[in-house]
Amino acid sequence: MKHLISIVLLFALCLPLMAQKVGKESITGKWYTENKDSIVQVFKTEAGSYNGKLVWLKDSIAKDGKPVVDKNNPDKKLRNRPLMNMVILTGLQHKKGASYEGGTIYDPESGKSYSCKAELPDINTLKLRGYVGVSLMGKTTTWTRAK
Secondary structure, eight states: OHHHHHHHHHHHHHHHHHOOOOOGGGGOEEEEOTTSSEEEEEEEOTTSOEEEEEEEETTOBOTTSSBOBOTTOSSGGGTTSBSTTOEEEEEEEEEETTEEEEEEEEETTTTEEEEEEEEEEETTEEEEEEESSSTTSEEEEEEEEOO
């Protein structure tokens, strides 16, 4: 009987650790992009939306020894700005449960911006869908939480 009580007590104490519930603020934190070549830190703005900036790049220094810049930006004036600390995700609004909509994501590799929405299937996985027009015509990328 004592063993049963001990097991039940241990299970009850561990349950909150096992059931990390995904909530409104769960999107905040650092996320590896799909190829694990960069980390984006997602944060809540004063306006209540969620943005994300590049805080780590696998290759942050170019061959010339200078920081990697936004060379593919369609605006020639912005092509010399460093990618490090660049805000690439803007305006995500929490909708319901683990869903976020109404954002924009910038792809420095192509120099293009897309509408985006996001979903957290679990506490360590962030699925972002970038699209033009309707979300059916887009691409989903999966980010994993950086520890």
